[in-house]
Amino acid sequence: MAILLDRNSRVLVQGITGREGKFHSGQMIEYGTAVVGGVTPGKGGEWVHGKPVFDTVRACVEATEANVSMILVPAPFAGDAIFEAIDSGIKLIVCLTEGIPVRDMMRVYEYLRHSDSRLIGPNCPGLLTPGEAAKVGFMPNYVGKPGHVGVVSKSGTLTYETVAAMSARGLGQTTCVGIGGDPIIGTTFVDVLQMFEDDAETEKVVLMGEIGGRAEVDAAEFIKAKMTKPVVAFIAGSSAPAGTRMGHAGAIIEGGEGTAQEKIAALRSAGVRIAENPEQIPDLLLEGD
Amino acid sequence: MAILLDRNSRVLVQGITGREGKFHSGQMIEYGTAVVGGVTPGKGGEWVHGKPVFDTVRACVEATEANVSMILVPAPFAGDAIFEAIDSGIKLIVCLTEGIPVRDMMRVYEYLRHSDSRLIGPNCPGLLTPGEAAKVGFMPNYVGKPGHVGVVSKSGTLTYETVAAMSARGLGQTTCVGIGGDPIIGTTFVDVLQMFEDDAETEKVVLMGEIGGRAEVDAAEFIKAKMTKPVVAFIAGSSAPAGTRMGHAGAIIEGGEGTAQEKIAALRSAGVRIAENPEQIPDLLLEGD
Amino acid sequence: MNLHEYQSKRRFDKYNIPVPRGDIASTPEEARQIARELGGSVVVKAQVLVGGRGKAGGVKLAQNADEAEELARQILGMSIKGHIVHKVLIDPAANIVNEIYLGITNDRQTGCAVMMSSSEGGVEIEQVAHENPNAIIREQIGPSLGLRDYQARNIANAINLPREHWAAFTAIAQALYRCYTDSDATLAEINPLVITGDGTLLALDGKMIIDDNALFRQKELAEMRDTSAEPEAERIARKAGLTYVKLPGQIGCMVNGAGLAMTTMDMIKLYGGEGIGPANFLDIGGGAQADRVAAALRIILSDPNVKAILFNIFGGITRGDEVAHGILQALDEVKTDLPMIIRLAGTNSEEGLEIIREANLSNIHSAATLTEGAKKAIAAARGEL
């Protein structure tokens, strides 16, 4: 087992004919993922990596029985791409696109809440389930390793960093989930923590947060109330000055809310062990045994 | 017991200061209904029948703990009145207003589907639960009588007609529900049939339909598949020429669909006994015993 | 409220849906003038608010301005299913390669708008629906999201539209949806939407129905109502806020509520047998007040076929005393000896009956129930009361 993504996942790529779409679908196929087709309006009938391209998600789903969509289309079109995936019955949508306007995401969020689909992201690195040779997104193919730690993170590269460090120490992963750091995202820390808690194969969980917002505080409250599995966390941004936006729309400390210190304190009080350096995470995971 | 409305219902009236609002709240109070207050923007602080008037539904709910709203405001404002009731946490909304534009109702319908509220109507006569001395809407106070027959109807006056005839023959009702005949309504025949099926006190059900749409055919399918209680029905409009709109937006036979004959056939095949004349309904109900 | 073809197409034009650059003529001379300005062959199309005008000879092709004048002369004044042609539309003849159907309507089942399309344009969609339902592609449109481009692509894909037309098709679909929504339409239909010889899309015929309940906020559209073809009685009824439909029988009916009004008609048919039927459907609506009742009575009395009148009022929001006042008020203005059967029940019915009784009119009979009322009205119509 694992969460969200496994060997039964049949992935279509919205934006497969773009530069990034092409490259990363290739990486995914190489990793073993069942990429079954792609969608680019106006390019139906073409082929990418031997996979058929369709004009619409509906046509792709009908022909390929895809059940997961990875979205990698330019930001102005990403909101519509998500709507199209939802309306085509895709149950798991992973949107990698960065820079989607908040107004578009507010509409997506409202629509999504009333649908049966789950959205991961946007502006996220995607999912990796090493034990099932399944990947959706950007995570470098070599970083993961099958095992029993669930990883959930707001950040992309910081996740690769940590997962690679874990793998190097023999600590494999069930699934690595990058939820993205945008102000409005489809799946939160709490959602993923719940899934890991319910997943028989996951024994421990790593959470990677950062400054801004209160998602980590919500996570701490959830861990305290509901989780039985040990959690190790790292929070990025303890050196960031208040009130400064650090890249991610999410990474800003608002009016004294969302500092690393306050998040770390909340997590600690929920029994979470905190790493000072992401490269210490494997130590903390091993210590626990 | 009964369905939807009982002696615990605390009713607020949106549009209580209007001519009709005032008259019918008076009738409801006389009947025994717990009318606890009313709402008319700009008239907060006034009193009608000794009940306080508020500017907003929220303020009324906070002060009176109302849990049912009856809406009787002019059609241009009725859509917003329903949104306001939903947003104020009202679980049962009965909208009597006639003539709401379809576009407004499409928006209401979408919003409603994603809320916890139930809407009866619009353009309906409301609800009557004689055994609990509770009434919301237009049904004349004297027509009902406590008993064990559930009544559900698209039509207003036709319902009074039938209910009065039943009461005169000693056949009392659990609840009488007028669902309205508009193209888009909040609660359908099927919804109400399900409630009557589940209600321990209801022994038999009367359904009053009319030409247009396919709600009666859906009801027939539901009755065939799910209902154990006997149903008696009358369908109005068997003499109406095809393609002619008969008042209700609902009462039009569209392209050969929705004739009385076809509805009657569907209901008959579900084991429903059909009255040729609403005044025969009591006979059919009594025959069954 | 139905719009004429030319009204619908002018509305489409405002939304940048390509339509033929024709114009409207009320006289043969105007038709000639328009045809001359357009040049080439033209189509002369009767503007009536009823279907089947093609079969009735209301749509003709003219090779030149002379022919256009001649055809306009034939068509203007023609009666199509009882509708007199007062105007013809003169459109340039189009070079048609392919015909598509594209329409939007309200869907009761899902409570939202639905866009329908079919590669079989030019015929009535009801006919396609009957003969080949799978040929109709449907896309539900949620009111909050509106029509999305991918939905238009879904349709284009499903009707096998050649890809070079997708962009134009999507733009037209979006425009039609905006037009439908902005207009509070219950139907907005392009039939046929044609692919022309020069590879463009063109809305050759158009139809819109506007939600009567929304006319209060659609002033511009409300003014487009063509009452020239409307029967006088229906026009008066509409102005008085009544719903009236003329029927061929002898018994005038005045009822409150559409369901009860239909039931009353049904009872007349049921007990009347051959040769007896309702003269009208008339719903005075909820909460009808005295002057509305009076207007209703005047309308019924204006029908020379009427031999008897049946009032069936079961008061809920409508109050019996007001109905009674209305009847007396109308009888004061419009004298009649016709037998009238009055059945009043419900809210304030006692008061109403008392008012009628006090008026002491010899041609008024009361009935306690609907069945009794229907039977008495039938007897009265037969001169047997």
Add this chain to the structure above:
Amino acid sequence: MNLHEYQSKRRFDKYNIPVPRGDIASTPEEARQIARELGGSVVVKAQVLVGGRGKAGGVKLAQNADEAEELARQILGMSIKGHIVHKVLIDPAANIVNEIYLGITNDRQTGCAVMMSSSEGGVEIEQVAHENPNAIIREQIGPSLGLRDYQARNIANAINLPREHWAAFTAIAQALYRCYTDSDATLAEINPLVITGDGTLLALDGKMIIDDNALFRQKELAEMRDTSAEPEAERIARKAGLTYVKLPGQIGCMVNGAGLAMTTMDMIKLYGGEGIGPANFLDIGGGAQADRVAAALRIILSDPNVKAILFNIFGGITRGDEVAHGILQALDEVKTDLPMIIRLAGTNSEEGLEIIREANLSNIHSAATLTEGAKKAIAAARGEL
């Protein structure tokens, strides 16, 4: 992107939100002219994209045109928290009876817009939130329904607004929401919204923040960006599509991904101790290509405080070979002897490292891990590498 007060208020004015009829001056003479035209006493307000200008002496009341000129002379050119005042707004002084707060922002928790209001206007809403959170009334606004009139009434009721102002308040609330939505704002705020002596409502001060991600469709707003107060390096970074924040330390950082960039800064702080810190936050973004990397490097090198540079690239969407090309390209254009520590991992990192190795530059050191990279950079900044 922040708008100036005067830009926000001009935008409000377009939506019929009542604002003072003032104007903007770049010189004391212009200020005098505007004050003279307005007549009476005026307020001279520094236009800077930073809070707290009142306390800093950037807002002053002038009794007449002479005083307005004199105050404008004092305020223009003033530095408020490092922002130089280039423009002042001259508004007529208002007769204030009461001050309200009214704002709309995006709410992360609910994923929708929220309208906030408080009867305690004129102070920073964050301060109210801190001291008296119950004084802030919130109404969530669903994107499909938008703000409804009853929500404005709910607010008016909750802040105890006298009923004679409800209609005007509702209109302003609706206009503010439309302005917020149409502008792709993440904040639209009127603070204070005042009730004047003559019983009208007036938006005395305004603030808008526009979603940077939406500027592609907000051309008019995008052109309002005031770059005069923006540090040169940040301006260049923005144009290159980079996120750069200047910090007071010595170690220039170039990292891909915001989370890893912050973590790299954190590691420098963690291992650097007193006197050593990051010189910047710099996220080259996902999929950064050679020219973007080169631009980033040029920006870092333009900071005279920088003693060493730490590259920390963990490729996912970003590819190591492209980063390597970018570094070499930039070094080709901008020569430097500064020690550079390069840590490349992830997608195509082998290729990248090979490219760097082949360039054979003596001031480049490689690191295998983030910790090693940070420690080497600290040593280099101390001149100990």
